[in-house]
Amino acid sequence: MNGQPVSAFTAAETAAMDTALEAALQGPRGANPLVGAVVVGPDGSQLATGYHRGAGTAHAEADAIATAISTGVDLHGSTMVVTLEPCNHVGRTGPCAQAIIDAGITNVVYAVDDPHDPAAGGATTLRAAGVSVRSGLAAERALDLNRRWFQAVDAKRPFVTLHIAQTMDSRIAAEDGTSQWISSPESLADNHGIRSRIDAILVGTQTVLVDNPRLTARDANGDVTGKQPLRAVMGLRDVPEDAAVRGDDGRVLHLPTRDPHEALAMLFAAGTRHVMVEGGSRILSAFLAEGLVDELIVYLAPTLLGSGTPALNGLGIGTLAEAQRWEWDAASCGAVQFLGRDIRLHLRPEEATVPQQTQDPPATAQPVSTQSTSTPSTSIDSLPVRTAAGTAMGGY
Numbered sequence: 001m002n003g004q005p006v007s008a009f010t011a012a013e014t015a016a017m018d019t020a021l022e023a024a025l026q027g028p029r030g031a032n033p034l035v036g037a038v039v040v041g042p043d044g045s046q047l048a049t050g051y052h053r054g055a056g057t058a059h060a061e062a063d064a065i066a067t068a069i070s071t072g073v074d075l076h077g078s079t080m081v082v083t084l085e086p087c088n089h090v091g092r093t094g095p096c097a098q099a100i101i102d103a104g105i106t107n108v109v110y111a112v113d114d115p116h117d118p119a120a121g122g123a124t125t126l127r128a129a130g131v132s133v134r135s136g137l138a139a140e141r142a143l144d145l146n147r148r149w150f151q152a153v154d155a156k157r158p159f160v161t162l163h164i165a166q167t168m169d170s171r172i173a174a175e176d177g178t179s180q181w182i183s184s185p186e187s188l189a190d191n192h193g194i195r196s197r198i199d200a201i202l203v204g205t206q207t208v209l210v211d212n213p214r215l216t217a218r219d220a221n222g223d224v225t226g227k228q229p230l231r232a233v234m235g236l237r238d239v240p241e242d243a244a245v246r247g248d249d250g251r252v253l254h255l256p257t258r259d260p261h262e263a264l265a266m267l268f269a270a271g272t273r274h275v276m277v278e279g280g281s282r283i284l285s286a287f288l289a290e291g292l293v294d295e296l297i298v299y300l301a302p303t304l305l306g307s308g309t310p311a312l313n314g315l316g317i318g319t320l321a322e323a324q325r326w327e328w329d330a331a332s333c334g335a336v337q338f339l340g341r342d343i344r345l346h347l348r349p350e351e352a353t354v355p356q357q358t359q360d361p362p363a364t365a366q367p368v369s370t371q372s373t374s375t376p377s378t379s380i381d382s383l384p385v386r387t388a389a390g391t392a393m394g395g396y
């Protein structure tokens with residue numbers, strides 16, 4: 001810990017940390033950790049609460065300070081209680097350590113150190129400015145809050161959100177390959193909202209050939225929104241010249257591999273810190289089988305197909321004792337949410353029940369404009385390939 005661990009914290013600080021941990025859950029999981037903050041007055045009252053709303057937005061401490069200032073609260077002599085060490089770097093937002101000093105806050109209590117190198121060191125800066133800094137309060141709960149995010153940072157790979165849009169009988173496409181749309185408009189809107197805040201979206205080559213998706217983030221009118229994810233296509237076959245996923249902005253990447261570790265290493269090297277894996281079933285299964293999924297979002301439609309493409313096609317599990325166990329995730333929009341006629345399920349892996357991650361050497365991605373020079377593709381596909389003419393051109 002960069003702060004000096006002490007054995008006792010005040011009751012007001014402990015209560016504030018409870019509030020901060022609760023507030024943190026309102027943020028979305030992804031490139032940045034969930035963080036909550038509460039400013040406590042000299043009399044122990046909670047003056048303002050803040051939380052981080054995702055990459056590129058104000059950090060929790062800055063959010064709490066802004067709330068306090070907007071309501072005319074004087075922060076001089078107060079204590080900032082926060083679930084993660086205040087950052088020290090000028091990233092997309094200013095350094096929180098300086099914001100705390102500028103606000104006249106004289107005490108900081110935080111739960112765990114920030115493992116993210118460029119952000120670390122906030123405690124040192126604060127202490128040098130005469131602020132009292134203590135750490136370790138509710139450390140286990142704060143670590144658990146962002147357990148998978150810490151693992152992703154340690155492994156130097158992007159945080160992985162896996163998306164499945166499925167029927168009640170776990171189908172993601174009908175026998176003839178049609179899949180647009182299994183989900184309700186509300187689920188699609190939710191999915192596009194996630195697309196607009198992630199760094200990259202990933203699908204398999206087969207999905208590109210069958211569905212010809214655009215993989216852009218669009219609003220309810222179908223217009224592309226401001227921020228667009230990098231579009232990644234994973235598999236050995238080339239991406240067709242006329243594939244909609246190519247778009248015209250150059251933000252597309254072919255990952256000529258079938259190894260999810262390698263795909264993530266390529267994305268990380270390209271600057272991706274949060275990727276959403278959208279399918280199809282072989283890609284979903286490959287990431288799940290390797291224990292590389294940090295967050296699972298399932299859009300469950302009240303629809304039956306009875307046959308067609310299953311959501312998953314095998315995770316290498318032979319007996320119930322080997323089953324992957326997941327837990328409901330209260331973060332973001334909660335564990336269960338109705339979206340039109342669909343139900344959105346939000347889960348994260350139970351600790352130590354999914355396979356341990358292994359690290360592979362980094363590999364290189366190929367811009368889609370460059371034809372793949374990779375190993376000749378061995379087709380393992382059995383589904384018929386629909387051409388662009390046979391599909392809603394530029395589908396999802």
Ligand SMILES: NC(=O)c1ccc[n+]([C@@H]2O[C@H](COP(=O)([O-])OP(=O)(O)OC[C@H]3O[C@@H](n4cnc5c(N)ncnc54)[C@H](OP(=O)(O)O)[C@@H]3O)[C@@H](O)[C@H]2O)c1
Pocket residue numbers: 163164165166171172173177178179182203204205206207208210211234235236237238257258259260278279280281282283284286309377378379380381383
């Ligand atoms: N409901 C939804 O939300 C949704 C979303 C996406 C897709 N879908 C549906 O899913 C269906 C396609 O699923 P799919 O399973 O056939 O195809 P897929 O998962 O999209 O792509 C499979 C292909 O990816 C490559 N690949 C890369 N890594 C792999 C790995 N570890 N294991 C196996 N293959 C790997 C292989 O092609 P190479 O030979 O090129 O290496 C393989 O043929 C379509 O019908 C589509 O409509 C539904």
